[in-house]
Amino acid sequence: MLRSPASLLRRVLTRSRPLVASRCMAQSKRSVVTSGYEVHSPFPDIEPAGDVVSVILDTARRFGHHTAVECSVTGRSYTYAQLEDAAFRFAGLLQGMGVQRGDVVGVLAPNGPEYPVVFLGSMIAGAGVTCFNPTYTPGEIARQLSDSGTKVIVVDPLLEVVLDAALAQLKRPPKVVLAGKSSRAEGGRPNLQELARDEGKPFGEYVKVSERDLSVLGYSSGTTGVPKGARIDHGAVAYNLAMVLHPEVFPYRPTTAESQESVIGLMPFFHAWGMYGVMTCSFQVLGAAVVTMPQFIPEVFVKVIKQHQVGVLHLVPPLLQFLVAHPLVTSDDLASVRSTMCAAAPCPPLAAHAFKKKVPNKVFFQEVYGMTETMPTHFTPLNGAENIGSCGVLLPSARARVEDLTSGAPLPPGEAGELVIHTPALMSGYHGNEDATRDVMTADGWLRTGDVAKYDSEGYFYIVDRIKELIKVKGLQVSPTELEDELRGHPSVADVGVVGVADERAGEVPRAYVVRRSTAETGDKVKDKEEEDRLAEALQKFLSERVAPHKHLLGGVKFVEELPKNPTGKLLRRTLKEMAAEE
Known part of the structure; x- marks a missing residue:
């Protein structure tokens, strides 16, 4: 039977063994903008009722025969049933290496089919995950390993030499698991690809966690200073996914016994947009197939769109510019696209309009805003105007103010100031850095984003710039x-x-x-x-x-x-x- 997005959402909100009480408040008649210039979401407040691991495992068991993830280069893939088995085997390996609830597991790799295995397996074992930019130098890797306290790190064989150079800088280096076969003759390190398909390997124990246990230790991009580790707890991730998967926000079609949505996993999984917007949302409830790309190869990207009939494109501005301007991309190549989600940086309106004109059918253009510290907080709603150039409205349960850059006073619609956000999906703080946490958090628990923004009377937000820029x-x-x-x-x-x-x-x-x-x-x-x-x-x-x-x-x-x-x-x-x- 075909399930509607609303029915899929209800599964998120009615899971057994809830972390918090399940509750979806009735639609209110309140104004989006209060008299004190506090902006609310136009959607009802929402509370999740299932932890992330339980819901993903439920998805895997309902859609076990469907493809979960496939490499665009090698064709290597896992069905949802194989993903579940591989994750439990990896959890067993971690527990055999001494990983316990609350420890940190790292991953240093480009996007590939083993990435979700590491994520899900680590969380089954009760550990949190920290992701490393695969372009990092040994010094940068060593700093994040030291700061995060990573106990085990999974590395792509192509980056093994770089990792070893980083490990040499540490007094207590973590244990290492390879995501594939080592190019070195001596070997000796566990091979995740072999482990994942070895039916003789035991499953790990499923460790139950609380909403306050670490899920992800996400490091900021470092564009405005030294990267800091934002602690994202399990409760925050569960909350944010329920917010993002609201049926009037997320454009995926529901998976059925015969069909599923296919999306491209090009957005880096070490970055919040790729991690949450592509990987986790696709596996969380929706049962989509993620076609991973370890790097951007124009011909492969265009081929994947056409071959897999991709209906929803996850974009960043440079990729949008490529689709618009490059002669390799024709209108026929984009014939399957019906919706886009552009995030990670402000979207150039001229490029968005040019893209809509190039696609032969009607496309709904969504823009997204979020931070490592908050995960997504704004989306263009599917039931509203596109308002290209706006990053959309607040997601359910989120609130915001725009404050004067000098006085800190809340500003009315149309005036630019610092965007300050309150969300139940907020980080619990910067790992081991209370001073940095105090710098961005207000006394009443709101986050200062450092972004200059304005909003209109309907609650649509527009990012103007970074304060420091x-x-x-x-x-x-x-x-x-x-x-x-x-x-x-x-x-x-x-x-x-x-x-x-x-x-x-x-x-x-x-x-x-x-x-x-x-x-x-x-x-x-x-x-x-x-x-x-x-x-x-x-x-x-x-x-x-x-x-x-x-x-x-x-x-x-x-x-x-x-x-x-x-x-x-x-x-x-x-x-x-x-x-x-x-x-």
Whole structure:
């Protein structure tokens, strides 16, 4: 029988052995914006009734014959039944290695079929999980291993040498499990791929946890400082998944005996968007098939969309730009797409509209906002307007304020200030760092996001910029994101990053680092200095006609082959500012 999204949600809310009492409050008639300028979700408050592991195992048992995860490169895959068995065998291995409830298990690997095995198996064993960026240096890996207290780490064989260099820096290194076959002759370390399919290996004991036990120790991207470990407890994850899987928010179609949704696992699983928005939500209740990609290969990405008839695309802005501008991608390739979810960085409205125009059928464009510390808090609702450029409305049970950057007073609709959030899915704090926790938490338990935002009377939010990235021109605040959005409207601009550079008179003035359209599409960089000077002058004139004088590019225009970005496509302005300081 075909189950509706609402019926699937009810399964989340009515699980046995609840962590908290199950309750879905009746729809209220309250205004989204209160008289004190506190913004509420337009949806009723919600409380989860099932821990994450129990619900995923229930999904595995209902859809055991369906594919859970498949590698786009090798074809290696697990059905839901095989995923459950592999996870229990991995839990047994961990417990045999001394892992106990509350310990931390690490994973250093690109996206692959074993990633969810590590996640689910660790949680079955009662452990929390911390994920490492696979591009990290040995020093960065060593710092996270030390800070997190990782007891066992699972590593992709291609990264074994890098991990060993990190382990050499530690007095008490963790034990190591390989995600596949080692390239080294000596070997000796357990092989997860072999273990997962070895029916002779015993299952581990399913360790029950409380809502306050650690689920994920998620490290921030470090774009504004040294990465810190945000402690996300089991109760927070269960809460957030119930919030995200609201039937008027999440666009997946329900799985039946004959069919299931297929999605692409390209968003890095070590990042909150890939971890929660793609991997966990797909397995939690929905029984979707996740086709993993260890890295972005344009031809493979387009092939997977068409071959697997992907209906929902998880995007970040650079990937959106690729789908819009690259000649490899045709309208026919996108014929199966009916919905997108764009997150991790503000979405350029011009690119979103161009994407909708390129797809041959009607597409609903969703934008998402969240943080490592909160998981997703805002989504474009399926039953409302798209409002492209907005990150949507608050999810059930979440609240927010926008506070004046100077006085801290709550602001009315339309005025920009710092976004401050309250959610039951909030981190319990930064691991071992009470000072950093106090810096971001208010006395009444709200999180200061560090993002400048505004909202409208219907509760739609718009991210303006990061507080630390605002440019101060003669005391006036200038949003680099605003200038970037304007400059992307010029036909010669493929991508752009704006930062403030020092100026004796104004304090700071904006400078644009531009990737030329011809460079992005053909790989040819025009080196004629006169032509670059003419284009720089044209861009300055183009922007000056659209913004106030204090926002003009008085710091000039510089042309680059590419912009520095993190793996999720977020612009690293700090790197641009370092480049500017060296010029």
